[in-house]
Amino acid sequence: MPLPQLAVIVFMSAHDAIKAKNKLEKARIVHELIPTPKEISSECGMSLRIEKPLLNRALELFRTTDLRYRNDLL
Amino acid sequence: MIYFDNAATSFPKPKAVIEAMEDYFFNVGGNTGRSGHRMAIKASELVFNTRELLARLFNISDSSRIVFTKNITESLNLAVNGFLEKGDQVVTTSMEHNSVMRPLRYLEQKGQIKIFTVQANKEGLVDPAVFEDILKKEKIKLVAVNHASNVTGSLVPVDVIAEIVSRYGSSILVDAAQTAGAYSIDVLSDNIDMLAFTGHKSLLGPQGTGGLYVREGIKLAPLVRGGTGSNSEKEIQPNFLPDQLESGTMNIIGIAGLGAGVKYVLKQSVSKIRQEEMKITKMFVKGVGKIDNIEMYGPRDISKRVSVVSFNIPRHAPSMVAYLLDKQFNLACRSGLHCSPSAHKTIGTFPRGTLRFSFGYFNDAAEVEKGLTALIEISRERYSHNKQTEL
């Protein structure tokens, strides 16, 4: 079975990463906090990995808050 | 021991505070923001949660506008030095603690700012109309006020002053050292631009914690620059909160404890804490009023004060009374100038100082009774005639 494509959301601050994690948990959207992958950004700190089909739902959820992030495909 | 020195630091702390710190120490361990492993995530969550709890307590809509410091002294230095620029004018009051006064006087001495001081009356109360008079005539960048005096316990009507300040397009910085956790604060309805607080007094957290709320739109220059875990590819300080103003590894274990303290305050509710503290404060003020030879300071009207009461037994030096209370009556309080020379000048107790009892949520009526009995005994004794015990 092919693995679903993954999207990575990179946060400006750990504060936003935790806020996003809480939002996703509440909405029961499967996700994982990971160290930001090198190929995406040289920043350290936290990113969120999510299956691509769930990305739009997650971004919709973030849109109503003032989360500071950018997203990328892995 | 009866502990009446809660204005210096609160004691005891709720058990949950110690448990939260222990839990961090034994079970969490990681640093915040720096790494992506589970221990780091847990640490970041913990700091996030404390920020959210503080946001709930002060009605702050976005908790990223709260930055942690090691105490309110650092918060006030950050606000004063980060906000003011050469040529700015500031309004403050004669009741300020040195943690506001000294950073302001330093900038004044360097010829960078001009200070206008609102004189409080003998009870330590300020008149909001005087702020308006100054704001009408002068271009003021910042109004820095003590929410409640650590000498007289007198409250400043922050909401009334802040409304005036906003009408004149200026900004207000509030020193909430003696009120945060013990008196209701709502940054939105009170129109507060910057709120400085300390973690170890009525927020019931450990020493080494404090913070500053900075309203959206206000930009502060950091006191300290360095690693934040974010924007690491750049050699320039990030320009977003909270990271911009929080360089270096923070006091995570302390912030864990502070979170538990704030949770405790929220659970009890500020209004209940206020009610309980004022009940015993009222009892003490009434009791002291009946003792001959004791002079009490601060507002007679109990609704205009917090649970801090200053007084003097004119025949005895305050330090000697504090010494006797400690040694003979097992009672801890504070004597002297309380880092606030200007406040003592205002109420006429400089340089002698006062004795200060400051009550907390964990004090009770029986302790106040004992305190009053001790004061009656001491006020009758002629200790000051024995030069050797004069400290």
Ligand SMILES: Cc1ncc(COP(=O)(O)O)c(C=O)c1O
């Ligand atoms: C009104 C006021 N401001 C500032 C401070 C300084 O607090 P900290 O020592 O926690 O910085 C205190 C307490 O001592 C205070 O009462």
